[in-house]
Amino acid sequence: MDNESGNAYWAANIRLVTVLLAIWAFVSFGMGILLRPMLMDIKVGGVDLGFWMAQNGSIYVFLILIFVYAVMMNGIDRQYNVDEE
Amino acid sequence: MDLKTMTYIVVGATFLLYIGIAIWARASSTSDFYAAGRGVNPIANGMATAADWMSAASFISMAGLIAFQGYQGAKFLMGWTGGYVLLALLLAPYLRKFGKYTVPEFIGDRFYSQMARLVAILCLITISITYVIGQMKGVGVAFSRFLDLPYEWGLYVGMSIVFIYAVLGGMKGITYTQIAQYCVLITAYTIPAVFISMNLTGNPIPQLGLIGNDVGSGTPLIAKLNQTIQDIGFGAYDGDPPSYLDMLLYTITLMIGTAGLPHVIIRFFTVPKVSDARWSAGWALVFIALLYTVAPAVGAMARYNVTTTIWPNGVQGEAIAVDQLPQWFQNWETTGLLKYEDKNGDGKIQFYNDKSEAMKTLATERGWQGNELTKFDRDIMVLANPEIAGLPNWVIALVAAGGLAAALSTAAGLLLAISSSISHDLLKSMLMPNITEQGELTAARVSMAGAIAVAGYFGLNPPGFAAQVVALAFGLAASSIFPALMMGIFSKRINSHGAILGMVAGIGVTLAYIFAYKGMFFIPGTAIFPASTPEYWIMGVSPEAFGCIGALVNFIVAYVVSSVTAAPPKEIQDLVESIRVPRGAGVATSH
Numbered sequence: 001m002d003n004e005s006g007n008a009y010w011a012a013n014i015r016l017v018t019v020l021l022a023i024w025a026f027v028s029f030g031m032g033i034l035l036r037p038m039l040m041d042i043k044v045g046g047v048d049l050g051f052w053m054a055q056n057g058s059i060y061v062f063l064i065l066i067f068v069y070a071v072m073m074n075g076i077d078r079q080y081n082v083d084e085e
Numbered sequence: 086m087d088l089k090t091m092t093y094i095v096v097g098a099t100f101l102l103y104i105g106i107a108i109w110a111r112a113s114s115t116s117d118f119y120a121a122g123r124g125v126n127p128i129a130n131g132m133a134t135a136a137d138w139m140s141a142a143s144f145i146s147m148a149g150l151i152a153f154q155g156y157q158g159a160k161f162l163m164g165w166t167g168g169y170v171l172l173a174l175l176l177a178p179y180l181r182k183f184g185k186y187t188v189p190e191f192i193g194d195r196f197y198s199q200m201a202r203l204v205a206i207l208c209l210i211t212i213s214i215t216y217v218i219g220q221m222k223g224v225g226v227a228f229s230r231f232l233d234l235p236y237e238w239g240l241y242v243g244m245s246i247v248f249i250y251a252v253l254g255g256m257k258g259i260t261y262t263q264i265a266q267y268c269v270l271i272t273a274y275t276i277p278a279v280f281i282s283m284n285l286t287g288n289p290i291p292q293l294g295l296i297g298n299d300v301g302s303g304t305p306l307i308a309k310l311n312q313t314i315q316d317i318g319f320g321a322y323d324g325d326p327p328s329y330l331d332m333l334l335y336t337i338t339l340m341i342g343t344a345g346l347p348h349v350i351i352r353f354f355t356v357p358k359v360s361d362a363r364w365s366a367g368w369a370l371v372f373i374a375l376l377y378t379v380a381p382a383v384g385a386m387a388r389y390n391v392t393t394t395i396w397p398n399g400v401q402g403e404a405i406a407v408d409q410l411p412q413w414f415q416n417w418e419t420t421g422l423l424k425y426e427d428k429n430g431d432g433k434i435q436f437y438n439d440k441s442e443a444m445k446t447l448a449t450e451r452g453w454q455g456n457e458l459t460k461f462d463r464d465i466m467v468l469a470n471p472e473i474a475g476l477p478n479w480v481i482a483l484v485a486a487g488g489l490a491a492a493l494s495t496a497a498g499l500l501l502a503i504s505s506s507i508s509h510d511l512l513k514s515m516l517m518p519n520i521t522e523q524g525e526l527t528a529a530r531v532s533m534a535g536a537i538a539v540a541g542y543f544g545l546n547p548p549g550f551a552a553q554v555v556a557l558a559f560g561l562a563a564s565s566i567f568p569a570l571m572m573g574i575f576s577k578r579i580n581s582h583g584a585i586l587g588m589v590a591g592i593g594v595t596l597a598y599i600f601a602y603k604g605m606f607f608i609p610g611t612a613i614f615p616a617s618t619p620e621y622w623i624m625g626v627s628p629e630a631f632g633c634i635g636a637l638v639n640f641i642v643a644y645v646v647s648s649v650t651a652a653p654p655k656e657i658q659d660l661v662e663s664i665r666v667p668r669g670a671g672v673a674t675s676h
Contacts, residue, residue: 006662006666009666010665013665017174017175020170020174021170021174024167024170028163028167028336029333029336029337032159032163033329033332033333033336034329034333036329037325044296045293045295045296045297045305046296046297046298046304046305046306046307046308047295047296047305047307047323048323051156051159051307051323052296054156054159054162054163055151055156055158055159055162055295055381056162056292056295056296056378056381058162058163058166058167059162059163059166059370059374059377059378060374060378062166062167062169062170062370062374063367063370063371063374065170065174066169066170066173066174066363066366066367066370067367069173069174069363069367070173070360070363070364070366070367073178073360073363074360074363077360077667077668082666082667082668083360083667083668084358084359084360084667084668084669085668
């Protein structure tokens with residue numbers, strides 16, 4: 001792999017990871033902890049959104065994030081022709 | 086059939102299964118012993134990782150912690166799952182591509198320094214020993230409680246089982262037993278939770294029961310729980326934590342600590358490809374989430390059940406009479422984990438928060454002389470669940486087997502991390518570089534046996550640091566190993582001086598903060614500040630939450646020192662280039 005394509009591959013990787021980690025931080029530290037007082041009026045069943053995010057919801061989001069990462073990263077590997085043949 | 090016979094049969098059957106797997110999955114090379122021959126299917130590895138990760142603390146203690154802490158108990162839920170996102174996105178695929186066997190090996194090679202390797206080995210051993218003692222205690226306690234064996238005997242039996250499959254099979258044997266152990270522990274955890282959720286909310290899915298309505302009154306379960314515990318003077322279940330900042334830092338520390346735990350990281354060395362490491366992290370979290378999303382429901386429902394057992398008609402009615410206590414209450418009283426004391430001699434057990442001012446007035450009015458439920462250990466919450474739900478004996482026996490599976494699977498993973506860092510990093514990489522493959526395999530088996538003996542010794546004589554798993558193990562993993570690994574992958578510029586000084590600074594500030602509140606090396610009486618009094622904590626940050634500050638110090642020191650010293654040599658920069666691309670992972674395995 002030449003240098004230019006290598007740099008583009010790494011940049012694409014960093015972009016993807018940055019977006020996913022921003023969502024990761026927003027649902028857990030944001031909605032689950034710091035923003036909870038502001039979300040008190042939104043209910044998920046019998047609890048407030050912040051409580052649900054902290055005790056259950058963020059875990060589902062974490063799961064989705066890892067699988068999205070696996071699918072997209074494997075795609076980026078193929079696009080830059082660095083996947084495992 | 087009586088409960089004890091049933092428990093012996095169920096636990097005995099699971100042990101036979103583990104030994105059978107050990108005989109089938111023997112290791113014949115160092116690659117088998119350290120990385121299960123790198124032939125583990127990603128879904129199977131996910132399941133093994135879940136068992137490796139979920140310890141006696143996750144299985145037995147976590148729901149109870151949440152039950153008593155309410156909303157803020159979520160720091161454990163988010164912290165111990167959110168770390169897998171970091172592991173999947175930032176570490177696992179690259180370390181798999183690196184294609185070697187241990188965490189200190191990456192740190193030593195990437196930072197081209199035996200000093201860096203040694204610091205990593207010391208951190209790994211401290212973390213893993215602290216962690217494994219808790220598992221050994223869990224095994225001993227489970228045996229003594231469910232099988233009526235003395236604690237020591239329980240420990241010896243547990244050690245023998247681990248010895249058989251870990252010494253024979255190394256990572257290979259451990260992987261396949263962990264898969265079996267996962268199946269046992271998740272079944273044992275789920276069945277009582279489903280029945281309890283069904284009883285309280287009419288919904289068999291505990292995750293939905295948590296946000297569902299109480300069957301009797303039709304009000305939301307959590308609102309009903311709030312009212313029930315506030316009536317006897319406790320804070321609301323979904324009330325604010327004492328400090329949102331502390332909760333935030335605590336959660337971050339548990340997340341990056343989780344991502345930096347060596348026994349979890351090495352599980353990702355066992356899959357065939359880099360892309361498998363990515364999938365495998367996702368599958369691991371699927372299997373972990375099956376327990377972690379149920380735990381908050383178990384916690385809330387157990388708290389509700391216990392409170393309404395003692396106050397069957399609410400606080401307006403009378404508390405339960407001593408002679409009407411349910412059987413499970415008496416069973417657990419004999420273990421000493423639950424105690425009551427009829428202080429006012431009325432034959433009833435008044436359970437309330439006697440530190441609450443409002444309750445003091447009510448207590449005088451009604452002739453109560455203090456809270457009479459004097460001890461309620463949080464571990465009872467999960468262990469007594471099947472009895473509280475009135476489930477048959479085989480479910481109780483299964484919970485015993487589940488607790489043992491959780492403790493043994495985590496112990497085995499930790500012991501492998503310890504023994505491979507001794508035989509591979511200390512012997513092969515530092516002291517005896519010319520050791521043969523066969524010699525190293527023998528050394529690995531001997532150090533495994535040694536590690537089991539050391540863990541057993543500490544299990545019998547727990548030192549002061551044994552109880553500090555969260556502070557010490559997660560603090561160290563967060564402040565030293567996670568930053569070193571991440572910088573090693575994401576920066577070509579961090580050099581050996583930066584990495585070593587960064588790790589030392591990170592560990593230094595973290596240990597200083599922990600020791601200042603919990604005693605120098607946890608020796609009682611040597612603390613500078615009282616540990617359990619938040620007003621002494623700097624900005625309300627607890628010692629357990631400090632690891633992420635240590636990590637920040639590590640990053641900053643490593644960056645500053647590296648920028649004023651020479652860049653790493655060309656071959657190291659090439660190494661970083663090569664671990665960043667998946668192609669060629671197969672080649673790198675030939676060691």
